[in-house]
Amino acid sequence: TQLLEQSPQFLSIQEGENLTVYCNSSSVFSSLQWYRQEPGEGPVLLVTVVTGGEVKKLKRLTFQFGDARKDSSLHITAAQTGDTGLYLCAGANTGANNLFFGTGTRLTVIP
């Protein structure tokens, strides 16, 4: 089993603050995906990164894939209450659809 550890596990910040969530593994993945899940719903795909060192920006969210393709980070600038949710990273291997999910980071943005 390929494990992904996320940190921090819980994060509570004020609206307008910046934050970074980390996703680390000892395994190499062909791609890394980030999801956000809200209560009572399934995870929603935010981004997929496939190249070591790749950086993708999605409005206030910046995603980075480590050079060795073992780790990733998600940075949110000027957090908003709508960013509240469970953030999950997931690793995938070439040709396979089974995702290895991280332990999750539960983010609460306080108005």
Add this chain to the structure above:
Amino acid sequence: KAGVTQTPRYLIKTRGQQVTLSCSPISGHRSVSWYQQTPGQGLQFLFEYFSETQRNKGNFPGRFSGRQFSNSRSEMNVSTLELGDSALYLCASSLGPGSTKQYFGPGTRLTVT
């Protein structure tokens, strides 16, 4: 385009019973994967189907099984339910094997009493 649908959304069963959950993928998607989500173990892969064939299986006992129909709809079955099977069961659809984009349904919340 309609998203992934899962039925039922909520289910309460008794230990020892069996249950069948259904998943309809996005139109045109031929790959369906199932996951179990619990507070203690997080999201864990159960199995994946493509063209009515199981391509991959996670580390779950044989009480967990599934199948896929010719229209890509999928069902999963859990027999002899245990209290520990209480979880959110999620289905994800994608175009095919190796697709980097998977779309999840809202899940079926199973409670075993």
